[in-house]
Amino acid sequence: MAWTDERVEQLKKLWSEGLSASQIAKQLGGVTRNAVIGKVHRLGLSGRATPSRPARRTTKPSRPRTATPAASPTARAPAARQAPQAPAPSAAPQAPVEPAVLPSGEFATVLTLRDCMCKWPIGDPSSANFRFCGRKTEAGEAYCEAHAHMAYQPSQKRKRRAGADATAALDAIAATRRFNF
Incomplete structure (x- = not known):
């Protein structure tokens, strides 16, 4: 694929709008992200007007979890906010x-x-x-x-909290899976 004058102008326009090299490559078609980066470098284009931001992906809502009365978020909150006890003075x-x-x-x-x-x-x-x-x-x-x-x-021994930790850990894992692909 050759860089025609029209494609170079379109590249300059898209670059100044703040699109990433990957986004520009998709719009131009037939070029790779690295080809776009190389051409921008050879053209000596300066920084962009606004930094590029990847399009936000929409996530489908996960199925609702059934919470037991003991593991409800309101029941866990006071226990999580308690200050750790200072160790007893040693002899x-x-x-x-x-x-x-x-x-x-x-x-x-x-x-x-x-x-x-x-x-x-x-x-x-x-x-x-x-x-x-x-x-x-x-x-x-x-x-x-x-x-x-x-x-x-x-070393301080970790106090194991029953039940609530397992639910909190599973919720944290599920939350990170929604954003990390």
């Missing part, structure tokens, strides 16, 4: 603020750390008074007991 010992002093009278640094010393950093690494905790640890552990409680916190 973990508070972390010491001050690092341990070594027998030499100094604090633990990168050069003085050993296997059985807590490696919890204290302070700003770029400052001169940066140090490590240096307290005694259990064999094979990186931190003392107090810092281990801070470093290794258990």
Whole structure:
């Protein structure tokens, strides 16, 4: 297919109206989207007056769902809006603020750390008074007991909601299927 003067003029007109390359290719017929893009590039056409918007597809309404009294949207709404409860304070010992002093009278640094010393950093690494905790640890552990409680916190277990979650999940899947083709 050759680009005639009439087709080039029609291409310029459609491009300035904001149609996409795919839409222009359909209207011109006999050309692909890539051919339209290549011709627009070679012609040096500037941006469009308005951005193209794909035509909105009409969807047929889905069959109505039968809702049980316990799974109605009004019954679920208050449960979904409740704030999550804060975890109960653990009986973990508070972390010491001050690092341990070594027998030499100094604090633990990168050069003085050993296997059985807590490696919890204290302070700003770029400052001169940066140090490590240096307290005694259990064999094979990186931190003392107090810092281990801070470093290794258990993950929050998800609370499983009965019935309502399954219905909500199915509704969400059905909603996305209407728009994603």
